[in-house]
Amino acid sequence: MTQTDLKASGKTDDDAERWILRQYIAGQTGRSLTALSNLKTICEEHLTGKYTIEVIDLLEKPLLAKVDQILAVPTLVRQFPEPVRKIIGDLSDTERVLVGLGVKPDPGS
DSSP: OOOEEEEOSSOOSOGGGOEEEEEEEOSSOHHHHHHHHHHHHHHHHHSTTSEEEEEEETTTOGGGGGTTTOOSSSEEEEEESSSOEEEESOOOOHHHHHHHHTSSOOTTO
16 A cells, blocks of 8 residues: 545535544554544544545555654544644544544543
8 A cells, every 4th residue: 555645525615624634554454454444434424525534554655654753553643633633543432533633522621
């Protein structure tokens, strides 16, 4: 898998509302594929038409791990809106991902 951009279906004129997400993976492992599938599902349900996913395979481009200080994969990095946020794992806990991305408020706060 190479570095890929996946655009959301539907377009918005206001790029200020567009979420830029970077999914770091290491090859076509089950965990990497699960993380990417879960991310696409979450984005379509909660950010429809307002997101871009950039997939970076660190087996092909290992130096890109330095950009976002990636120590484990799969890791999701929310580039925009700021602040930058990171979530490690296969993203199977949807509520945790939504809180981690800042889509939903933390119920504990």
